[in-house]
Amino acid sequence: MTWITIVPGVVLVVWRGTPAGRHCHLSCPCSLSLAHSGGNVLPAECSRSVPSLVESWVQSRPDSPAIFDPSCEEATSYAQLWRSSGALAAHLRRLGVGRGEVVALSLPRGVSLIVAMLAVARAGAAYLPVDSAAPVDRVRRTLDSAGVSVVIADQDEPWLGAARRVDPAAADDETAPGPVPDLIDADDPIYVMFTSGSTGEPKGVVVPHRAVSRLVVEPLFCTVAPGDRVAHTSNPAFDASTFEVWGALAAGGCVVPLPAVTDLPLEEWTTHLDGLSVDVLFLTTSLFHMIARERPAALRTVGTVLVGGEQLDLSVVRRLLAGSPPARLVNGYGPTETTTFAAFHDCTPESLAGRDRVPVGRPLQHTSLHVLGPDRTEVPPGEVGELYIGGPGVALGYLGRPDLTAERFVTRPGTDERVYRSGDLARQLPGGVFEVLGRRDRQVKMRGFRIELDEIELAVTATGLADAAYAEKLGDGPQALLAVAVVPAAEELDLTELARRLAEQVPDYMVPSRWVPLDRRPPIGPTGKVDRAAIARLLAESGPDAAAGPAGPEAAVGPETDPVTAALRVIWRDVVGSEPTATRNFLEMGGNSIMAVQLAGRVQDRLGVRSEPHDVLLADSFAHLADQIRVALERTH
Structure with a gap:
């Protein structure tokens, strides 16, 4: 068992052992006093636990839908969600899961995942979402570093080791008594998410309840009204899921789990979206760029589209705004360490006029942004410095990494404000908006x-x-x-x-x-x-044709002998940005899942034959993919 114990104003300590005989597992210095939450007084909105935010809607709108599952067209009410999560939380408590412990979740997007997230929080523990696509050894190291002894999963996994698996339906008894947790403090951890680490090992970001409350209570960047549908398309191990789930449930909205854009042909996914009356949708920047280029009208029915993860392409945004835009398009910015978003910019023709890049905008509610020089003093507006972020959204620190926590979570000189060093180079523009220009280290963003x-x-x-x-x-x-x-x-x-x-x-x-x-x-x-x-x-x-990739250098595809190969070559070149080779596959030539969606969509548009993204990704070679499309065409005639 592992306990994360909060000692206000002193340290974050994780204990391994039993309550009666705890042994210190780690100690990472990160002050948790109210002043270090971003100001001298913690805002009232941020002093509530996440379960209490959900419970207020259970009491006022018990029969309203909290989750709508499009795969079976069934809705789960707030009352049902509360009963199911309470039963699972009580079951976890009986297993010894208590305040501050870390529980891993290995579940796909859907009702079971959301019930488990709320159950772990109600039990007083912190959940750790597992990336199902990650290698087995990487997941095992992650769970070991977090001291995980309980995993909620719907099947046995090769990385489980000595951890105990709990089926999400193990306590599916709505008559079971609810949990009786210790009083949850605003600085208690609610989740741990692992991010890439420069030392070769991922680092776990410990996020408290107050950080999530600061994100979802009366948000300036996205209004969610009771009954609004918020799409849940993100990988649960990606911190955008924090907003997608808790942003809906804290506002009386409805979470709508959807397939990822890369799971379906683009035309099918956009049709699916169009029929669900989604009010709020988050997309990584790369996915947004792809949809805006390939199916720009697909977002016209969405109330608010939030985009984040990388620098937005100004020309793409302008084209979308001039065509069939959503009601509101918002550029969101924020590291995992500051709980999903720290700044936002409403993208309109007026707000982008005269600019050469899309800014990250202004700070979120209860958030401060500071551009500091090497001596950590403010630089004048217009000058470039490192962006520091303060407020209740700042995480507690890195799990088991006191050295890195002390390096990246610091006190701003001359103040008692605890801030996070983002590593991003930024400047404040006339009018008060902020612009991020790049990195000061070797961190990059790709596809979010x-x-x-x-x-x-x-x-x-x-x-x-x-x-x-x-x-x-x-x-x-x-x-x-x-x-x-x-x-x-x-x-x-x-x-x-x-x-x-x-x-x-x-x-x-x-x-x-x-x-x-x-x-x-x-x-x-x-x-x-x-x-x-x-x-x-x-x-x-060393382009794809010159580079010695895993399959070795190959000559480009020769003259086409049929119209299918000719058309596919043009599509491939447009999407991948290079000439195809006959024997190398899509991934070896620089392709990825987003580009596979683009290529499959264009094949359908230009050749009139359905092509799945996984067909593109799994084809052994360009020639093999051309053969598959040719066969599919022959079957349709």
Whole structure:
């Protein structure tokens, strides 16, 4: 068992053992006094626990839908959600789960997941969502580092180890008594989410109830009214799900779990969305760009579309606003450490007039933004500095990482305000809005995922097949890709085996799609250090046809002998940004799940044949994909 004990104003301590004989598991210095929550007095809205926010709607609107499942067209009322979560919470309490303990959740989006999230919170514990797509070893290390002993999952998982699995329906008895938890404090953790770490290991961000309450109570960036439908499309292990679930339930709204955009053909997904009368929808920036380019009218029925994760393409936004935009389009910004969003900007023709990039805007409610110089003093408006974020949304710290917590969660000089060092370079523009210009470290964003390039390099060398690795992000938007130059550990380097071993250690979005072997000695700059700029140029110049990818260099597809191959080649080139090769597959050529949706949609538009994103991703080669489309065409005639 693991307990996270809050000692107000002093430390965050996690204990492992039994209540009667606790042994300190970790100690990470992060002051939790009210002043360090972002001001001298914690706002009343942020002093409530998340379950209490939901309970107020259970009392006032018990029969209103809290969850609507489109797959079976069934609604779960607030009263039913409260009873089911109470029964599961009571069951967890009987198993010894109590205040401050960490419980892992391995469930897909749906009623069971939301019931489990609320149940864990009502039991006084913190939930840890598991990324089902992550490698087994990575999940096991994550659970071990968090001291997880109980996992709520609907099936046995290979990474469970000694942890006890609890079926989400184990306590599906609405007559069971509710939990009797210890009084939940606003600074008690409600969840732990792991993000990419520069040391080679993910780091767990510990988020308290007050941070979630600050996000969802009377939000300026997105109004959710009782009865409004809020789409839940995010991976539960991605912190956008915090807003999607609690933003709806704290306002008397209805959570609508939807398939991810990449799970269905784009036309089918947009039709699905159109028929559900969704009021609020969050999209990662890459997904938004793709939908805005491919199906711009698909968002016209949505009340508020929130976009976040990467820099928005100004030209795409302007085209959408000039066509069939949603009622409100908001650019959201915020690291996981500041609970989903820290700033927002309403995107309108007027707010974007005369700008050359979309700003992140103004701070959220009960949030402060500061652009500080190297000495941590405010820089004048217009000058570039590092963005520091304060307020109740700031997390407690990193689980088991007191050194990193002390480095990134600091007190602003001359004040008692506890702030988070974002690592983002920013400036304040005339009119008070903020603009983020890039990173001060080697962290990048791709398709909404936060990736530490150092972590990829460490994981590559840990395979034993490379003595050194140098990772870079190339390009922007849906066509962005990860590229790695490697110094082989032996005379012969099997890049296919290297990619396979890496995929066993990191999530698929961290596996590079371009590999370039280097000589035994990488480029050296005038200071005697590795010349990363030269390596970056080499990676950029080593296009898909020139780079020795996992399948080796291949000649481009030759002259087409049939119209299907000719049309597919044009579509491929438009989407992937490179010429296809006959024997290499979509992923090896720099493709990803978002681009697969684009390609499949264009195949359907131009050739009149249904193509699934997974058909694109799983095809052995360009030629194989062309054959599949040709066969499908023949069946339709």
